[in-house]
Amino acid sequence: MPSAEPRPRRRADAERSIARVVAAARTCLSQDPDATIDDIAKAAGVGRMTLYGHFPTRAALVEAALVEALRAGEETLSAVDLSGDPRDALARLLESSWSLVAESAALLQAAQGVLPAGRLRELHAAPAERVQQLIRRGQEEKVFRTDLPMSWLVSAVHHLLHAASEEESSGRLDGADVAYVVTASVQSLLNVPSSGVVPAVGAE
Structure with a gap:
C-alpha cells in the first residue's frame, strides 16, 4: 500500500511556503505600499505561479499581510499593563501603539488601496475596543471627559497615532x-475640561 506520509508532508510544505509569502509581503509592503507581486514573490523565494496558488489576488495577499501584522x-498590546490610573495606563498603551x-x-x-473600509474597520476592531474600554474606565473614574462621543474620541486617538508616524x-x-x-496630545484631548464635565453628546 502507498505510504500516507507524502500528503502531510506536502501540507506542511505548503504551510511553510504560505508563511514565507506572507512574511515577504509584510516586509515588502511595509517598505513600499506599491510593491508588486513579482517583488513579493522574489523576496519570498517562490515563483509567481506558486504565490498565486496561495493567494489568487493581490488584495488577498495584502489582507493576509495586514492580518499577520495586526496579530x-x-x-504586544495585550501584554501592556492597563491597570491602575487610566491616564498612566493610556500612556503605556500609546507608547507601545x-x-x-x-x-x-x-x-x-x-x-486602503485594495480593501473596503468596512473590512479595515473589522480588522482593527480589537485595538479600537481596547482604547474604548480604557477611555470608558477613565470616564467612570472622572479623569477623562464625557462631553464628546466615544466614537469620535477613539477615532481621534487613532488619527493622532498615524499623524505622529507620518x-x-x-x-x-x-x-x-x-x-x-x-x-x-491624547491626554490633552481626553482631559476633563477645566470648566468641569458636561453631559455626553452622542451615542457610542
Whole structure:
C-alpha cells in the first residue's frame, strides 16, 4: 500500500511556503505600499505561479499581510499593563501603539488601496475596543471627559497615532520625542475640561 506520509508532508510544505509569502509581503509592503507581486514573490523565494496558488489576488495577499501584522501587534498590546490610573495606563498603551503604527503605516496604505473600509474597520476592531474600554474606565473614574462621543474620541486617538508616524517618517518629529508628543496630545484631548464635565453628546 502507498505510504500516507507524502500528503502531510506536502501540507506542511505548503504551510511553510504560505508563511514565507506572507512574511515577504509584510516586509515588502511595509517598505513600499506599491510593491508588486513579482517583488513579493522574489523576496519570498517562490515563483509567481506558486504565490498565486496561495493567494489568487493581490488584495488577498495584502489582507493576509495586514492580518499577520495586526496579530503580531495584538501580542504586544495585550501584554501592556492597563491597570491602575487610566491616564498612566493610556500612556503605556500609546507608547507601545505608536511604534506599531509606524511600522505598519505603508502596509495600511497598501490595504486602503485594495480593501473596503468596512473590512479595515473589522480588522482593527480589537485595538479600537481596547482604547474604548480604557477611555470608558477613565470616564467612570472622572479623569477623562464625557462631553464628546466615544466614537469620535477613539477615532481621534487613532488619527493622532498615524499623524505622529507620518511626522516621524518625514523627519519633522524626532523619534525620541514621539512617545511624549503622542501621549501629551491624547491626554490633552481626553482631559476633563477645566470648566468641569458636561453631559455626553452622542451615542457610542
